[in-house]
Amino acid sequence: MSNDQARIRFAPAFRPSPLSVSGAILVGLLIIWLGVNFVKEPSEFYGLFLIGLTNGAVYGLVALGYSLVYGILELINFAHGDVFMLGGMLVATMTTAWFATTSGLGLWVGISAMLLVTVAFCATINTTIELVAYRRLRNAPRLAPLITAIGMSFILQNIGLRWKGARPTSVPDILPRGEVFTLGGVAYTWNRLIVVLFTIPVLLALIWLVQRTRQGKAMRATAQDREAAAMMGINVNRTISFTFLLAGGLAGAAGLLYALYFTNVRFDEGFRIGLIAFTAAVLGGIGNLPGAVLGSMVIAMIESFNNGFGWATPGSDWSQSIVFSILILILVFRPEGLLGERTPEGA
């Protein structure tokens, strides 16, 4: 009798799994590392923070493209990073040809014109890739489009290599470098602020588009179930093409910002940035738009702190390994990311 009663438990005892414990320890170590470095060199910290913010904005734009495409097709579009770099190369060509010495209002008109051209260029490439390479494979085993995406990425990389050669191409430095504000003795200049000022409205506009418009509704429906969406009268092919158009446009905008801010482009840089951005998208929760930008910020901060800090820091030699370690850890421990939904992979 009493034995039966003893078996009744009212609330399960709090038992964290070994996975979550080790994850918490990792995050704790990260915070300690940041804290110690902050106390040691505060001004360094602010400087690196601002660099990370700007880089994060660039990565964020690329990551949004990954997230959009993954959200709708569950396809990792490896070629996305290379589309982005081709956009950067177009900007390099245009800037060198037209804007080497312009300033004032003419500069802004010129940059806006370049933005339009680059966005159109990259959107066209991305939509063409979808049309040529991915559409036929929509019902194939999932690995087939993934392999095709890798192939497309290599093809685009080699187009870039043919176009600009193996050496980095320098882009004229046309963004204004005036000081906006200082944080802890470190100046934040206009050329960096422009990048951040660009990403945030784009993110908001995207969220509005996906959540509030008819086209966004069609995208969400297609992402959930293509067949059912088609039965409801949604033109699935057009919706997917539109998503690729949007992602390509984002890649183009990111290419413009990247080329103008870092002032050089190289053919294989797109693949590298693409992988970082993909990691960021996974970190934030793939398919989740604010998550992509948040993840990009986090990755860029970690990268920047790692490159600059002195105490117990691996240094820039290891930044790529650190980014990929984060990717692996996130996929193993928390595949749904920081803000994402639980996926079957996370079970």
Added chain:
Amino acid sequence: MDFFRAWLKARPDYEQVVRRRGKRALVFGTPAFLILAVSGAASLALVLLTVVAVVLYVPAWNYYRYGRWVVVGGVLLLAVFYPFYQANLFEFPIFGGFPSVDTGVTMLIYIMMALGLNIVVGYAGLLDLGYVAFYAMGAYTAAWFASQHFHQVNVHFGAVGVNPSVPGIHISIWIVLLIAAIFTAVVGVIIGFPTLRLRGDYLAIVTLGFGEIMPQVARNGDHLFGQNITNGPQGINPIDPPGFGDTLNDATGVPSDYLTFNTSFLGHTISGVELFFWTALVLVLVTVFCSVRLRDSRLGRAWIAIREDETAAAAMGVPLMRTKTWAYAAGAFFGGIAGAYYAAFKSGTFPDDFFFNISVFILCMVILGGMGNIWGVIIGGGFLAYLNQEGLGNIGGWLNNHFSGASTSSDKWFTLWSNEIDVPLYSSGIFGIILVLVMLFRPEGLIPSSRRKAEFREGVSDEPLYDVQH
């Protein structure tokens, strides 16, 4: 003759098969033969090779007892004697001559890696984008155990061509190959243990991550926790040559040291390259044997079951994690041997050899040839490795000769581009094109296994059964 006919009657479709293959050989072979003959390749070698190819291909050899060994044996004989007749062969148009023996060694090593990757991708259906990591592990293992790298210690065991007073760990390459294979397989299990829970493209990304981390570790490994483990960007060289040592040489006549070996046989000079070639051939044979036996084993059937439908396989009692980990370990095992042997062949290991391109390159071999089919993977691997080593250079030379504005050759047809194009520079793009074309138009590869073909044509239910929870 009556006996022969009676034997045939027991196999009524024999004639049909022969007729079909004969027709196919005529349709594809005659134009090829004519093109070769017209382009100036008409020679005794061409005729002989054509006859051999027809004799091996057209009769349905597998209908005879021990018949299936005829094709295998024939191809093997052709391969074994390749160094002897390679110099007398004809030239292809555009592609140039047959690969040199040196390229042959590289081709065989890549075939081995492709066969290893085939176990992971072709049998178990796990997309591994970081196979280069295993190759790197194998190569560095060889560098650690058979070079002067760890000069603090002085260990000698069966190494040839090294003075016993030279410091470092020097272990016989044959043992090192085994150590590398086992070590790499263990690394494969360690990598696989946390990651193989993931499905499909997530697994691909994680393996890609490992593949990207590995070269960076190799490049920065000269100051890892204050230790010089990989000697950084300079890489580790020289690595000891393979060989059997003087004792075995005296007793049985096997070569004592591959690098200093030189003799004459059948009017042909046999030096180290030929020995490397034959050893690689033996290694490939071992890999093929293991691949076949693994595929037909209980484990191999479990791999294929997982590939076709993971959920159903699990429901049938296939232990998913263990089976996948074994696939990983087996793939890594052969990748490790291939890496170690390649390091011994090149006598060095350099971190720049282990980029993502190589992973995709090997994947491309498996996909082009036909996932899951050993003959397909061998042909795909050999052809792509040849392209990478010699073919693209030859094709580029031909193109530039005929179409470049800078060409001064009498063969020049017309100008398509002004300066010479360095075609091998664009190898990764060319492999990208191959990947895309194969995936779009023949996803099962050139020589598919019938089972894999059906999967690609009819689709498999590799979508998870349950949907995203909202």
